[in-house]
Amino acid sequence: RIIEAHGGSIVLESSPDSGATFALRLPADCEASPETESVHELRPRLGELHILIIDDEPDVANVLSDLLSADGHQATVRLSGEEGLRALDEREFDLILCDMRMPNLDGPSFYRAMIRIQPQMVSKLAFVTGDYLSQRARKFLEGSGCPHIEKPATPDELRRLIADLRSC
DSSP states (O other): HHHTTTTTTTEEEETTEEEEEHHHHHHHHOOOOOHHHHHHOOOOOOOEEEEEEEEEEHHHHHHHHHHHHHTTOOEEESSSHHHHEEEHHHOOOSEEEEEESSSSSOHHHHHHOOOOOOOOGGGGEEESSSEEEEEEEHHHHHHHHHOOEEEOOOOHHHHHHHHHHOOO
């Protein structure tokens, strides 16, 4: 996805007993593609929302927070599902972005806790996952009905997700 987002391609060449070779091809020019230019069309501020980000990887959580802040939103970061639940006790949030795979209280467990303690917020919950290819994750996401994006997400994908959640 990263390579394709930059206008490139990846090719696998393999032969028995010789291993595999991956050829990555990226464009040499730096001109903006039409897809890149469309990202800027989504830039208008959507209005300030207070968004809870729950991710056990501080770097990922901080990138999401920075992207949302740049769009005029207020982001609160929590580094575990347990901390996320405590944050919900402390204040109200407009939207929640939650990682799927975390130690102890993972995304599906957080979702089930939300149904019990704040069912009105389940429609404002989305997942950010690097695990969509697993059958278990796909089955959960399809069954929950919660929107999701895959890591690494582009700013454009994140903006679309926020706009979709906001319209619920």
